[in-house]
Amino acid sequence: MxxxxxxxxxxxxxxxxxxxxxxxxxxxxxxELDEEEYNKFNTAFTEARNSISADRDAQVDELAETIEKxxxxxxxxxxxxxxxxxxxxxxxxxxxxxxxxxxxxxxxxxxxxxxxxxxxxxxxxxxxxxxxxxxxxxxxxxxxxxxxxxxxxxxxSDIAIAQFRFLERLLLVHGHWCYRRISSMICYFFYKNLMFGFTLFLFEAYASFSGQPAYNDWYMSLYNVFFTSLPVLALGVFDQDVSTRFCL
Structure with missing residues (x-):
């Protein structure tokens, strides 16, 4: 002892x-287990693992504790x-x-x-x-x-990385660029929609608020999808205020 x-x-x-x-x-x-004790445990353990009840994990843990002592x-x-x-x-x-x-x-x-x-x-x-x-x-x-x-x-999570060292470039380089691009995009979308609404207001005032449309349906449908999307893509792909080396 x-x-x-x-x-x-x-x-x-x-x-x-x-x-x-x-x-x-x-x-x-x-x-050390004798054959009878093992067979009894194995049968109960198999039934617990194959159970479809809500307390399946609890049953497995309880049986494991009976043998792991x-x-x-x-x-x-x-x-x-x-x-x-x-x-x-x-x-x-x-x-x-x-x-x-x-x-x-x-x-x-x-x-x-x-x-x-x-x-x-x-x-x-x-x-x-x-x-x-x-x-x-x-x-x-x-x-x-x-x-x-x-x-x-x-x-x-939004992003999963394979190795920890990738976090350096992800945060310090792409994180910096992303913050700057998002801030620019907020201002861009704000002024873009403001100018679109302002031109509609001026036209309606000029037309004595007759209800006549200033733009046709195709233009209004393609305004956000096509006409004003290229600056967004260009900014998101090419905008880099500082180099990677400077960020690191």
Whole structure:
């Protein structure tokens, strides 16, 4: 019994050391089952997975908890998780631009801090405020993983990028151009529609408000679709007040 406790303590210490080094940790354990116990569990687990009821996930989790207990510890493993190319440089550029960056992670605190230093998000001398929080939602995410949350966020977002370093050009270059183009387009559409309505008013005043149309139906239909669309396309494609190098 004492040896088992020592082994668990050593494994915990090794896991913390791996996390401090920025490694991904995985604890291995097993449990011996006889054939009758396994067949009983497998039958119930298969029925729960094939269930179409609303509490299907709850049934699966409940059955998994009945079998995932009284396990024997084997040890812990660690895998190096390298950063993507250009992550530190991208974060440094965003910080210089005054953009505040938050990191949401389900890793151990030691791993998160190590990764923060590796990607230049954290620096020596920064003040650390550590708040420990444990809620039902956090436990659920830790148990099921963050893949469903990431998939939902991607489906709800306007833009999804494959690598983090693409965010630098997306925000600092295309973001700057987009803001400028949108502001110009607002003024363009405002004055375009104002002039169209103003000419109609002048014509009606000249025609003594007789109701005679100033433009034919084709012109009014094609005014926004064709006659005034080329400046919008040209501005959206070619307007660049500063170069890419200047933005970066």
């Amino acid at each position: 004492e040896g088992s406790l020592n082994f668990e303590e050593q494994t915990r210490e090794h896991t913390n050391e791996y996390a401090d080094a920025g490694l991904r940790t995985l604890i291995l354990a097993y449990r 009284d396990m024997i510890l084997l040890g812990a493993t660690a895998v190096e998780d390298n950063l993507q190319k250009g992550v530190p440089e991208c974060i440094d550029k965003l910080a210089q631009a005054g953009i505040k960056i938050w990191v949401l992670t389900g890793d151990k605190m030691e791993t998160a801090i190590n990764i923060g230093f590796a990607c230049s998000l954290l620096r020596q001398g920064m003040k650390q405020i550590i708040i420990t929080l444990e809620t039902t939602e956090i436990k659920t995410i830790e148990k099921t993983g963050d893949k469903p949350a990431i998939t939902k966020a991607v489906m709800s």
